Amino acid sequence: MNTQTLKVDKGVDNHHSYQQTVDCLRNGGLVAFPTETVYGLGALATDPNATKRIFEAKGRPSDNPLIVHIGTKEEVNTYAAEIPESALLLMEAFWPGPLTLIFNEKPGVIAESVTVGLGTVGLRMPDHPVALKLLRLLGGPLAAPSANRSGKPSPTRASHVARDLDGRIPFILDGGATGVGVESTVIDMTSNPPAILRPGGITVDMIEAVIGPVRSETRVEESDAPRAPGMKYMHYSPDAPVWLIEPDRTQIEQAVKVLKDEGKKVAVIGPDELKTDKSSWYFATGAYADPSQLASNLYDVLRKCDETEADVILAVEAPPEGMGIAVMNRLKKAADGKRFSM
Ligand code: TXA
Ligand code: MG
Numbered sequence: 001m002n003t004q005t006l007k008v009d010k011g012v013d014n015h016h017s018y019q020q021t022v023d024c025l026r027n028g029g030l031v032a033f034p035t036e037t038v039y040g041l042g043a044l045a046t047d048p049n050a051t052k053r054i055f056e057a058k059g060r061p062s063d064n065p066l067i068v069h070i071g072t073k074e075e076v077n078t079y080a081a082e083i084p085e086s087a088l089l090l091m092e093a094f095w096p097g098p099l100t101l102i103f104n105e106k107p108g109v110i111a112e113s114v115t116v117g118l119g120t121v122g123l124r125m126p127d128h129p130v131a132l133k134l135l136r137l138l139g140g141p142l143a144a145p146s147a148n149r150s151g152k153p154s155p156t157r158a159s160h161v162a163r164d165l166d167g168r169i170p171f172i173l174d175g176g177a178t179g180v181g182v183e184s185t186v187i188d189m190t191s192n193p194p195a196i197l198r199p200g201g202i203t204v205d206m207i208e209a210v211i212g213p214v215r216s217e218t219r220v221e222e223s224d225a226p227r228a229p230g231m232k233y234m235h236y237s238p239d240a241p242v243w244l245i246e247p248d249r250t251q252i253e254q255a256v257k258v259l260k261d262e263g264k265k266v267a268v269i270g271p272d273e274l275k276t277d278k279s280s281w282y283f284a285t286g287a288y289a290d291p292s293q294l295a296s297n298l299y300d301v302l303r304k305c306d307e308t309e310a311d312v313i314l315a316v317e318a319p320p321e322g323m324g325i326a327v328m329n330r331l332k333k334a335a336d337g338k339r340f341s342m
Contacts, residue, residue, distance in 0.1 A: 081107075245316055272286060291327050
């Protein structure tokens with residue numbers, strides 16, 4: 001299959017590009033498109049054959065459900081069996097935006113491969129002009145996980161999608177770099193109190209300011225049936241092993257020395273103010289105190305590390321608050337829990 005990348009951010013022949021991708025989706029095909037978080041790999045969520053193709057293209061385990069994207073708030077009524085008052089408040093406060101709400105599903109509407117028989121459906125209205133235009137022209141729901149090969153960092157640029165999925169999907173809508181950079185927050189509105197299943201672009205504090213206390217369970221014990229099935233898989237890994245390290249210059253420089261003495265080439269991902277010339281590569285990700293800059297750059301720098309000859313990647317920990325929580329959730333997965341200490 002030939003993959004075509006269609007640029008839509010500069011208004012070049014836009015109408016034709018959108019029409020081609022809408023036709024493709026209506027015929028059961030896949031289209032990668034930008035959202036404000038990461039690029040999604042979309043298929044018509046009501047078409048079982050189309051949604052199965054997503055799992056094939058990504059190499060994604062079939063027990064991991066997909067988020068359904070909608071173009072208007074009203075569509076929630078079509079897919080959710082009931083809408084709790086607190087969900088209405090969250091939709092009012094944060095949609096369009098990086099928040100996925102899990103509802104009990106209305107049976108028989110969304111394809112079974114999307115909800116994987118859980119009886120629930122994750123819905124979100126993305127805050128990106130390209131995604132919203134595509135959804136409105138399509139006039140239907142788009143099932144869309146992140147548009148990466150399973151296990152690779154999520155894509156925040158069209159070139160990342162092409163690198164992972166070239167030859168596997170017909171179209172990539174290129175709307176430039178995404179903004180938020182980490183995936184949406186996933187919150188289960190079917191439990192009382194609602195439970196955060198994945199930290200993301202909307203922080204726990206922002207949610208609690210609107211609906212009061214929520215449960216935050218971002219770790220799944222081995223023995224438990226996973227509530228957000230995606231959480232049990234290792235994610236976001238570049239090729240070289242990743243080790244977390246404290247935001248401390250002495251620690252970083254000592255770690256680099258130890259690793260170099262073992263004959264290893266080291267790449268460091270860290271804040272601007274800790275930049276050191278001791279490592280072979282240093283990817284600066286903005287001010288330490290503003291982890292939203294790190295969120296926005298994280299997947300791009302993890303992928304850039306793959307383009308170096310680094311044998312080891314040291315990733316400097318973010319502050320454990322605000323967007324730092326979502327970033328640390330992704331970094332811990334990338335590092336598989338490994339932390340460098342001496
Ligand atoms: O920002 C995002 O959410 C991006 C963009 C493309 O919208 N999408 C995304 O999708 O990250 P994905 O498939 O990579 O992650 C979906 C997460 C998984 O952890 C999955 O297990 C959970 O949402 N999920 C989806 N539907 C669910 C459901 N019915 N119940 C529990 N968890 C669900
Ligand atoms: Mg993903």
